[in-house]
Amino acid sequence: MPKKTFLRRYATVSLAALCLSLPLLSQAATPSLVTPGQLTYGTAATFMPFEFTQNGQLTGFDIDLITALSKKLALKPAPMSMEFKGLIPALQGKRLDIINSAMYINPTRAQQVDFVPYLKIGSRVIVAKGNPEKITGRDLSLCGKNIAVTLGGIEESQARADNQKCLDAKKSAINVLTFPAATDSAVAVAQKRADAEYLSTPGAVALLSEKGDTFETTGPEFEAETHIGFAVRKGDTEMKTLLETGLNDLVADGSYQKLINKWQFPASVSIF
């Protein structure tokens, strides 16, 4: 059966060739950039309105900001979409020049990466429509309740701190439920598995504009001083300076403010 053998061999060879040729080896890296002429940034596009995909296109405040910034630096922005937990390893493994994923700045993260802050955001308490658990905001009314937060997000540390406050006040503990993305937390609230969710103010605005019939906010905004920033490799001062210069240019010519207006963020988010 020469024909059959040939077919089999052909199938094997073409399969192997397909696997090997598809991923082209990436180009040799210059000391400062992963790919010369490009600003390769990592983003977890599951955080509306900062970075998300719409009709297959990456979009959001952060995406617009980095596009404007790259233009100032005469670089081509090259996004890499991945899960949030893959970002810091990829930056440290020199797969990315920077992380641009609305990453909030905390001391633990600052030990691993250097930050260039560009925005400050607060958080809100989100509950199911009608507020069945009568939660009045980020206070002791949360004790004994289930709170959904994003794993590793600032909201998680806030919820853990609140749990301590409840315990100190001799009330029952908060059950902190951590989810991989803000969307999962929202689903948990909608399904009444969680009684409340902590969400960044811009995230809350986006959620309510899409699903205003399912959710509502309660209580005032809190911790409005949380800074978010681009992350660069520890000690990569060149990149840090580059980003800071570019950012200052954007502030000076008004494009920074324009973006804040475009995405309907409150004026308090600006740090300049």
Add this chain to the structure above:
Amino acid sequence: MSLDLVWQYLLSPAFFQGAVMTLLITVCSLFFGVVMGLVLALLQESRFRAGPVLAFFYLWLFRGTPVLFQIIFVYNVLPSFGLRFSAFTCAVMALSLNEGAYMAEILRSGLQAVRSGQRTAGMALGMTQGQIMRKIVLPQAARIVLPPMGNQMISMLKSSALVSVIAVQELLLIANQTASASFRYFEALCAAGIYYLALTTVFMIGQAWLERALDPKKRKKPALSLTERLLRSSSPQ
């Protein structure tokens, strides 16, 4: 829950591309995984002392660590040793290395299931070692390993979702990204689930066809309809 939206997601190019990526990763990783597994299974059977020791170390390492860790390691740590591959290659590499360890055990069980008396009989007929392997052991072993390999293939289809952590745009990542923009979680996941089921169906049909092709007894029977064939292949006979 809106069925229209599920339908819309199903037909969207983003989901389709995600499904193609998932299929491509699965098929490539399976191919290299089986090759790897075969090498390891033969190493375990080999007469040289180093063979089994090497195979044992490999199995210990790749079955003993989470696949997610292996994926991140290949993608982010190897570049510091000067080995730099694209995200897709890294994904296939990590999954094949992991798959190889499991395939090795499946293949070894198949090889050992062919009794040694049959090899002796082959030798008595004057066959060479290679001929015995090709004409006696492998045809029988292939039939034995197919059902567990089918399991392994389908579980690989789903573990391919883990590679989203290294920026490979596979099906589940697309679904998550879509859901996070529209907050329509169930619709996006349903669409992804339908794609996964469709791919699983293809794999199961392939398995049923292979089982028939490899078994001379089944081959002689009149062809069964597709559903009958699927039902038979998944039930004991």
